[in-house]
Amino acid sequence: MIKNREEGEAHAKALVEFVESQNFVMKSRDIHEALKNVQKMGNTQRVNHKNRLSAHFFFIDGMTMKCSLPGCQGLKNPLEYRKEAFLNHLNRKHGKNHFSEYYMITFVMEDRKLRVMDATQLKKWFEDETNRQKTVIETKSWIEKVYSEWSQKVPDATEDQNFKFCSDANEFKRKFEASNQEFNWTAIFIVNNSSGIGSYPDKDTLLRVMREKAPAEKVPYHDLHQELFLKTSLKEFLDLFQTKAVYRLTVYNLLSFETSHIPELKELIDIPQFAKDRTMFNGLVLQNDNYNYDRYVIMSQAGAFTNFHIDFGGTSTYFYQLTGTKIFYFVEPTDANIAALGLYIRTNKFDGGPGWFGNIPGINVKKAALTAGNTLFMAAGWIHAVYTVTDSIAISGSIFDRSRIEMNLKIRKYEKEARMRKDRTVVQFVKYHYEYLIQKLLPEVGDHNIRKVAMVTTEEQKLVWKTFNQILDLMVEEHRKKKPADQAANSVKLCEEARNRQKKIQNGSV
Ligand SMILES: [Zn+2]
Ligand SMILES: [Zn+2]
Incomplete structure (x- = not known):
């Protein structure tokens, strides 16, 4: 039995050292493998001549923690050291009625290496992790403490x-x-x-x-x-x-x-x-898009x-x-x-x-x-x-x-x-606007041109004329960057002719 704090901390330290001496555990590539390897280690091996290794092993997997006992479903990572959280878990999920922080060993992956912590180190880890999360949008700590x-x-x-x-x-x-x-x-x-x-x-x-x-x-x-x-x-x-x-x-x-x-x-x-x-x-015809x-x-x-x-x-x-x-x-x-x-x-x-x-x-x-x-x-x-x-x-x-x-x-x-x-943008942005220009706007401008009507009177005319011009500018720019197919090049040419004609109508020169 552990009689005082000093003895307890010494015990925890000895546990950490023992686990760290187990090469096959330390070589685990992820936290799940570590859990399996610790289970293989068994809990009856000697730490030293005085103490038998008897410990509670916990594994941090993001916001979940698991213990090494069979069938463990895990508990929510409390992000702070609360004895009841671990005691309750061992008690309710595994029927154990004893928990001591001096027997607690926690594993976490850091930079793809397994790290072994006693309770003192775990407390510090919780603190650091909470501070890190406070700068990461959407995490539990950020929501609770910053948001x-x-x-x-x-x-x-x-x-x-x-x-x-x-x-x-x-x-x-x-x-x-x-x-x-x-x-x-x-x-x-x-x-x-x-x-x-x-x-x-x-x-x-x-x-x-x-x-x-x-x-x-x-x-x-x-x-x-x-x-x-x-x-x-x-x-x-x-x-x-x-x-x-x-x-x-x-x-x-x-x-x-x-x-x-x-x-x-x-x-x-x-x-x-x-x-x-x-x-x-x-109502646009967009073929495969x-x-x-x-x-x-x-x-x-x-x-x-x-x-x-x-x-x-x-x-x-x-x-x-x-x-x-x-x-x-x-x-x-x-x-x-x-x-x-x-x-x-x-x-x-x-x-x-x-x-x-x-x-x-x-x-x-x-x-x-x-x-x-x-x-x-x-x-x-x-x-x-x-x-x-x-x-x-x-x-x-x-x-x-x-x-x-x-x-x-x-x-x-x-x-x-x-x-x-890319997946946060509309990939077919140019294509959609091109089709809108050709299928909807060009016929409207063309219709005004045939009737020799300047698109300057109604709000609707002004909107169509403005949108027509801006999308046409976009297409001209796109075609400068990348040579278009013949059909697209011809369509844009038609638009430019329509634009010139409408400008003349608006100037009164037609
Ligand atoms: Zn468990
Ligand atoms: Zn949104």
């Missing part, structure tokens, strides 16, 4: 030129028109009762169909507390998502599951008419946080909250704010420490909660972060709004400068 405090200080969005709160579809329509958004949609609208805005399946139907029609391909998802991007089958993800809260060891977030290619889901999700009316690309960005099912467990970003390509968004609650944090897409976000991403790599985007002086953040049944309509370019308060399922889509070509081009430039990963 929570920050969020308290962020003011609620209130009705102004940027934020419009609407009780229902009618008020949404009224406010959209009253604030002159038709030809320049810039504001954020939050609609309380979404009836009449799109139509969606209920939660049970959605989950059932997702299970039944799960595609063969794996879906990418995010394990936030383990800081991992993983892939699994949709069915398996649904199981993970529906794990009871008490059994959860981490937080999962599914952000990129788009359903347009699954007919049964496409059938169930009827996106808002508003989005259909406003998108540039509705169908527009697959407007029907996401987003599933986030409570505690998930998505860092500040701009939706790809400068798309506008509809976001229907089917179940649960989320808090959105909005930053207006001024040139200065977009530049600040670009700089933050390039230099801090999404870091959550002192240089975190949410803390940059002069960045004015507003928050708004979305609860079940609400719809958010977010105009192009808005910078936003999202926290999930309770388990959430949302249906969302990104559209290229017909009134915001400048923002689309601005965000495309920002994405290039921030060296955004």
